[in-house]
Amino acid sequence: MRLYSAARSSAAFRVRIGLNLKGIAYDYAGVDLVAGEQRGERYRDVNPAELVPVLDIDGLRLVQSLAILEYLDETRPMPPLLPASAAGRSRVRAAALAIACDLHPLNNLRVLGYLRGELGIETPQRNAWYRHWCEQGLAQLEAQVRLGGAQGAFIEGDHPTLADICLVPQIFNARRFEARLGHVPLLMAIFERCMALPAFADAQWDRQPDFRA
Amino acid sequence: MRLYSAARSSAAFRVRIGLNLKGIAYDYAGVDLVAGEQRGERYRDVNPAELVPVLDIDGLRLVQSLAILEYLDETRPMPPLLPASAAGRSRVRAAALAIACDLHPLNNLRVLGYLRGELGIETPQRNAWYRHWCEQGLAQLEAQVRLGGAQGAFIEGDHPTLADICLVPQIFNARRFEARLGHVPLLMAIFERCMALPAFADAQWDRQPDFRA
Structure with missing residues (x-):
C-alpha cells in the first residue's frame, strides 16, 4: 500500500484523511509539485495526468481522490464514509x-x-x-x-x-x-x-x- | 420529476443522458444562464449555488450532476451506469x-x-x-x-x-x-x-x- 502524495495537495490530503479514518497504514511517497516532479518521466509512468494522489492498493493503481475514497468505502466498509440512505x-x-x-x-x-x-x-x-x-x-x-x-x-x-x-x-x-x-x-x-x-x-x-x- | 437544465450546460447534459439511459421521463425546466436567470431570487430558491442541473425526484431536490447520477444508479439500477467490480x-x-x-x-x-x-x-x-x-x-x-x-x-x-x-x-x-x-x-x-x-x-x-x- 503506497500513497503518492504532496503535503499541501488538497486531493492527497483528502485521501490521507480517508485512509486514517479507515485505519489503513500506508507508505508515503512524496511528490515535489513545486519542483515539477509530477511532470517528470518517472512520475508520468505512475500517473500520466501528472496529478497526485495515486494509491497503490490491492494490486491496483487508483487515481482521483473521490474515486479512491469510494473504492476504500466499497472494499473496507467500516467506518463508512457515506451514509446508508x-x-x-x-x-x-x-x-x-x-x-x-x-x-x-x-x-x-x-x-x-x-x-x-x-x-x-x-x-x-x-x-x-x-x-x-x-x-x-x-x-x-x-x-x-x-x-x-x-x-x-x-x-x-x-x-x-x-x-x-x-x-x-x-x-x-x-x-x-x-x-x-x-x-x-x-x-x-x-x-x-x-x-x-x-x-x-x-x-x-x-x-x-x-x-x- | 423535473430537471432544471440549460441546453448547453455540460453538467445538465450529463444528467439528461443518464435519465435517457434509465428510461426516466421528466419535465424540462430551462434556466437561461446567458441572461443570468440562475442568479435571480427565484432560481436561488431552487439552488443557492446558482448552478444547473437540479433534479426534483422522489420528493428530494438533488444537485451536482455526478451525485444525481449516482443516486439514479442506486435507486434505479438498470441499466447500470457503473460496472459491478x-x-x-x-x-x-x-x-x-x-x-x-x-x-x-x-x-x-x-x-x-x-x-x-x-x-x-x-x-x-x-x-x-x-x-x-x-x-x-x-x-x-x-x-x-x-x-x-x-x-x-x-x-x-x-x-x-x-x-x-x-x-x-x-x-x-x-x-x-x-x-x-x-x-x-x-x-x-x-x-x-x-x-x-x-x-x-x-x-x-x-x-x-x-x-x-
Whole structure:
C-alpha cells in the first residue's frame, strides 16, 4: 500500500484523511509539485495526468481522490464514509463535489501558474481570483448544507463523511490565501470538530514527511 | 420529476443522458444562464449555488450532476451506469472525475466571464485558455483510459457508463471552442459510438426546448 502524495495537495490530503479514518497504514511517497516532479518521466509512468494522489492498493493503481475514497468505502466498509440512505449519500456526494468540482479546481497550483505565466496576472489579482472562488464556493456550500437540513456535528449527521473530508483541506487552503471565512460559521464549526479527530489532524500539511514551511 | 437544465450546460447534459439511459421521463425546466436567470431570487430558491442541473425526484431536490447520477444508479439500477467490480467502478469514477473536476470547471461560463470581466482577458487569450485545459485534460484522460486497459466499445467495457456520460458533453464543448481533438482518437471513437445511441443523441444541445443557435 503506497500513497503518492504532496503535503499541501488538497486531493492527497483528502485521501490521507480517508485512509486514517479507515485505519489503513500506508507508505508515503512524496511528490515535489513545486519542483515539477509530477511532470517528470518517472512520475508520468505512475500517473500520466501528472496529478497526485495515486494509491497503490490491492494490486491496483487508483487515481482521483473521490474515486479512491469510494473504492476504500466499497472494499473496507467500516467506518463508512457515506451514509446508508440514497438521499443521504446524494447529499454527501453533492457537498463533496461542490468543493472538488466547483471550487478547488480553480485554485490549484497549475491554474495559478497559468494565470501568472501565460496570462501575466500579478500576485494581488491572482490572490483576488483565489479568494473570489473560495469565498463564493464556501458560501454556496454552506447554503446547500443548510438547505439539506441533515447536518449534525458534521456535514451529514454526527459522523464524518466524504463531505467533511473535502471540506477540511479546502479550509487549510482558504486560510493560506487569507480568504474570508466569517461568513460560513456552520462550516467552520464542523471544521473545528473534524480537526479534533486524530484521523484529520494527522493528515494535515505539517505532519507529512515532505512538508516544507 | 423535473430537471432544471440549460441546453448547453455540460453538467445538465450529463444528467439528461443518464435519465435517457434509465428510461426516466421528466419535465424540462430551462434556466437561461446567458441572461443570468440562475442568479435571480427565484432560481436561488431552487439552488443557492446558482448552478444547473437540479433534479426534483422522489420528493428530494438533488444537485451536482455526478451525485444525481449516482443516486439514479442506486435507486434505479438498470441499466447500470457503473460496472459491478470495485476496481471497474473506481476506473469509471476516475475517468468521470478527470472531466468533471480537472477539465470542465476551468472552462465553464462563470469562469470565462471572470477572465473577461475582472481580469480583462481578451477573446483570443480566453479561447487559448479554454483550449489549453481542454486539450491537455482530454490527452490525460486518453492516457488514463489506455493505462486502465479495460476499454471496449466504451470507456469501460462494452456498455456506456458514468465516464462516457461525462465525455460526450465535453466533446461538444471542445468542438464549439475549436479545440484540437486529433490527439485523442480512442476517446473520439467512443464519442461516435455514444452518439449513435438515442439516449445520448436525444440529450444533445439542439434537441432541448431552450436551445438557441
